[in-house]
Amino acid sequence: MHSHKxxxxxxxxxxxxxxxxxxxxxxxxxxxxxxxxxxFRGVPIEKFREAVERNQIAPRYxxxxxxxxxxxxxxxxxxxxxxxxxxxxxxHVRLQTNARLLADESFTAKLIDxxxxxxxxxxxxxxxxxxDYISQRVGSFDEAMAGIANIKRLGAVLMTNTVLTxxxxxxxxxxxxxxxxxAPARMEFWNYLPMEDYPDERxxxxxxxxxxxxxxxxxxxxxxxxxxxxxxxxxxxILGEFGDSxxxxxxxxxxxxxxxxxxxxxxCVHEARCEHAETCLGLTHSYITKFGWEEDALKPxxxxxxxxxxxxxxxxxxxxxxxxPLLDAQSHPQWRALVDGVAELHGGRLADVLVxxxxxxxxxxxxxxxxxxxxxxxxxxxxxxxxxxFDVHYRNVMGEVVPALRAIIRxxxxxxxxxxxxxxxxxxxxxxxxxxxxxxxxxxxARKDAR
Amino acid sequence: xxxxxxxVDASRLVRPAPLASLPLLPSTAKDRYFDYCLEAYSxxxxxxxxxxxxxxxxxxxQVGGTHDALAAPLLAIQRSLGADMTVWGVKWxxxxxxxxxxxxxPQKEDVAARASSVGATLAPWLVLAPVVRETIPxxxxxxxxxxxxxxxxxxxxxxxxLTGQKEHAGRSxxxxxxxxxxxxxxxxxxxxxxxxxxxLALLQSSLFVDYSDPRVLSKVLIPELFAxxxxxxxxxxxxxxxxxxxxxxxxxxxxxxxxxxxxxxxxFVVAHQDELEHLYxxxxxxxxxxxxxxxxKYPKSSYYGTL
Numbered sequence: 001m002h003s004h005k006x007x008x009x010x011x012x013x014x015x016x017x018x019x020x021x022x023x024x025x026x027x028x029x030x031x032x033x034x035x036x037x038x039x040f041r042g043v044p045i046e047k048f049r050e051a052v053e054r055n056q057i058a059p060r061y062x063x064x065x066x067x068x069x070x071x072x073x074x075x076x077x078x079x080x081x082x083x084x085x086x087x088x089x090x091x092h093v094r095l096q097t098n099a100r101l102l103a104d105e106s107f108t109a110k111l112i113d114x115x116x117x118x119x120x121x122x123x124x125x126x127x128x129x130x131x132d133y134i135s136q137r138v139g140s141f142d143e144a145m146a147g148i149a150n151i152k153r154l155g156a157v158l159m160t161n162t163v164l165t166x167x168x169x170x171x172x173x174x175x176x177x178x179x180x181x182x183a184p185a186r187m188e189f190w191n192y193l194p195m196e197d198y199p200d201e202r203x204x205x206x207x208x209x210x211x212x213x214x215x216x217x218x219x220x221x222x223x224x225x226x227x228x229x230x231x232x233x234x235x236x237x238i239l240g241e242f243g244d245s246x247x248x249x250x251x252x253x254x255x256x257x258x259x260x261x262x263x264x265x266x267x268c269v270h271e272a273r274c275e276h277a278e279t280c281l282g283l284t285h286s287y288i289t290k291f292g293w294e295e296d297a298l299k300p301x302x303x304x305x306x307x308x309x310x311x312x313x314x315x316x317x318x319x320x321x322x323x324x325p326l327l328d329a330q331s332h333p334q335w336r337a338l339v340d341g342v343a344e345l346h347g348g349r350l351a352d353v354l355v356x357x358x359x360x361x362x363x364x365x366x367x368x369x370x371x372x373x374x375x376x377x378x379x380x381x382x383x384x385x386x387x388x389x390f391d392v393h394y395r396n397v398m399g400e401v402v403p404a405l406r407a408i409i410r411x412x413x414x415x416x417x418x419x420x421x422x423x424x425x426x427x428x429x430x431x432x433x434x435x436x437x438x439x440x441x442x443x444x445x446a447r448k449d450a451r
Numbered sequence: 452x453x454x455x456x457x458x459v460d461a462s463r464l465v466r467p468a469p470l471a472s473l474p475l476l477p478s479t480a481k482d483r484y485f486d487y488c489l490e491a492y493s494x495x496x497x498x499x500x501x502x503x504x505x506x507x508x509x510x511x512x513q514v515g516g517t518h519d520a521l522a523a524p525l526l527a528i529q530r531s532l533g534a535d536m537t538v539w540g541v542k543w544x545x546x547x548x549x550x551x552x553x554x555x556x557p558q559k560e561d562v563a564a565r566a567s568s569v570g571a572t573l574a575p576w577l578v579l580a581p582v583v584r585e586t587i588p589x590x591x592x593x594x595x596x597x598x599x600x601x602x603x604x605x606x607x608x609x610x611x612x613l614t615g616q617k618e619h620a621g622r623s624x625x626x627x628x629x630x631x632x633x634x635x636x637x638x639x640x641x642x643x644x645x646x647x648x649x650x651l652a653l654l655q656s657s658l659f660v661d662y663s664d665p666r667v668l669s670k671v672l673i674p675e676l677f678a679x680x681x682x683x684x685x686x687x688x689x690x691x692x693x694x695x696x697x698x699x700x701x702x703x704x705x706x707x708x709x710x711x712x713x714x715x716x717x718x719f720v721v722a723h724q725d726e727l728e729h730l731y732x733x734x735x736x737x738x739x740x741x742x743x744x745x746x747x748k749y750p751k752s753s754y755y756g757t758l
Contacts, residue, residue, distance in 0.1 A: 267677050269672070273647075290666070291666060292667075294665075384499070395495065401493075
């Protein structure tokens with residue numbers, strides 16, 4: 001959401017992902033936070049507690065996902081789970097895990113007792129040979145499969161995640177075969193995102209010509225089994241008849257802010273002509289730089305409506321792994337009340353309220369013109385006016401700037417100042433910064449036996 | 452009137468004045484926002500608490516050691532044409548900075564923007580040597596400012612830009628002080644994303660780049676800059692060029708780093724990134740392939756704003 005005119009990864013602002021800490025007992029060859037492992041810190045528990053308390057006052061999040069690193073390694077995970085469970089403000093609690101420690105059935109049961117009802121398990125190989133090679137840990141496949149069996153035995157929701165790289169592109173359909181007996185609610189396939197390795201020196205990016213048949217084969221196998229699928233970061237046109245599996249949405253992740261500095265951006269040379277421009281991300285800049293724009297391989301679907309450069313990603317509802325209808329967007333009554341009635345005074349209307357972690361956008365429409373009046377955390381930068389808790393701005397002016405639109409902006413800003421009693425808040429930062437965010441690196445050349 | 456010649460302290464060229472000395476010029480309610488074609492745009496964010504884009508050129512002049520020599524003539528230009536009505540370019544060839552000023556008057560309605568008028572405005576400091584017949588239907592005139600021109604107090608060449616017909620086959624001509632004229636380049640503006648097919652076709656019609664390797668295109672149509680408003684494809688005498696118009700300050704920073712601009716310029720934008728986020732910027736890149744190694748070479752690049 002921080003970029004303009006690039007491609008956006010749609011964010012599910014109803015779903016919050018909390019990074020608990022960054023340790024891992026696997027060493028996956030494609031790890032995208034390899035540099036940050038053991039260095040990044042997770043979200044301090046006080047910050048999480050504050051977020052939960054705010055969620056009780058003005059509900060925003062329906063699901064919380066805990067991740068790492070490998071989150072099951074963290075003893076303090078249970079403290080986070082207790083806060084989440086006691087609050088009663090989340091419909092679902094999810095763990096993203098390699099499931100190795102879940103091979104211990106009692107541990108899995110303890111997690112479920114603590115409130116976890118969904119497990120999102122990373123599985124990157126079809127068998128011990130391929131998985132253990134990727135994770136660089138012998139036995140990791142057998143442990144994960146035992147963990148998956150325990151999840152099912154104990155009645156929790158199972159989803160899997162496979163990162164698509166040159167290391168597993170030839171066994172994607174077999175991975176579906178491997179997981180099928182456990183009846184996953186959904187299998188996800190995420191194309192590898194080069195972050196710390198922009199030039200892809202590890203040669204993990206799969207050329208489209210090779211990836212296309214492989215991912216379509218896996219999706220076909222899943223369809224045979226009746227397994228729901230989701231594919232991220234693969235151009236939709238490459239998925240062929242399985243285009244509906246495309247889902248690039250992500251939960252709102254709280255992580256070290258430096259993570260976003262290297263987070264990939266996307267582009268597609270056919271964007272403005274493609275019907276799926278608002279949901280398909282295209283290719284990462286890194287891929288384009290390495291392999292080219294793939295202008296012949298990518299096939300735009302002719303648009304049926306005008307294309308407009310997006311300012312924001314589209315609205316994504318909360319996750320629905322069971323394959324049922326997606327949950328409706330929340331109406332956010334407390335936020336809506338801040339500007340209720342203003343637009344109507346000038347013959348306009350409030351078309352949308354988007355509550356994100358760092359911003360609340362009120363989209364006002366007057367005739368063919370529209371504008372977003374945006375709230376951010378107070379004193380986070382220049383502002384039109386400041387209320388008790390917020391800075392008030394406007395942006396994304398579309399169409400003719402008619403006097404009524406100016407009046408709506410002015411009166412909406414004034415209404416926020418008058419009605420904001422300081423009970424609601426927004427995060428000032430996208431992620432974690434300062435001493436909370438990272439551990440000190442060991443001194444260069446420090447020896448293990450130096451203590 | 453005899454023009455004054457500018458005395459340039461040579462030691463200053465080597466050791467520029469301390470960079471902290473220039474006052475920052477804040478955005479005001481009177482500011483207008485134009486791209487490098489002097490086409491208006493709405494700022495991305497409210498202007499309050501932000502900086503004018505001209506801060507970038509003043510700073511670059513200082514980094515390049517020509518601020519003291521060129522400040523007065525540039526201010527005179529600004530007074531003559533009015534604030535925001537002159538386009539500046541900061542250019543970098545990997546070794547030296549130089550500058551270009553652009554004056555638009557496609558409708559022939561602003562006397563101050565004519566080559567002869569600009570020459571008169573500069574006259575106390577710089578001689579604009581080429582003489583332009585004002586009946587030529589040029590829509591824009593520009594000229595480079597370098598250490599050499601500042602030292603000599605004389606601008607030897609200028610460029611006249613003529614618009615094309617339906618296909619917007621714009622041309623620019625180099626006009627020299629000795630009266631000689633040469634066709635310098637052709638160019639065409641297109642909507643970046645909606646007209647990407649035409650852009651690809653124009654790019655690939657090249658004498659200087661072999662696009663048979665599909666990876667080459669991304670070294671010219673750069674993904675980090677593709678998210679822009681307009682792309683201008685230009686064919687020059689010794690290379691091709693591409694211009695990205697309407698990029699954000701984040702993209703400008705990426706560009707400055709990618710093309711290895713002097714650290715002081717990068718640091719200035721980093722330091723004021725939040726105060727420049729309301730603006731759009733434009734950048735240009737000259738390129739050609741090394742005929743032996745096939746490596747892409749970028750002999751010159753540039754970024755633009757208004758004064």
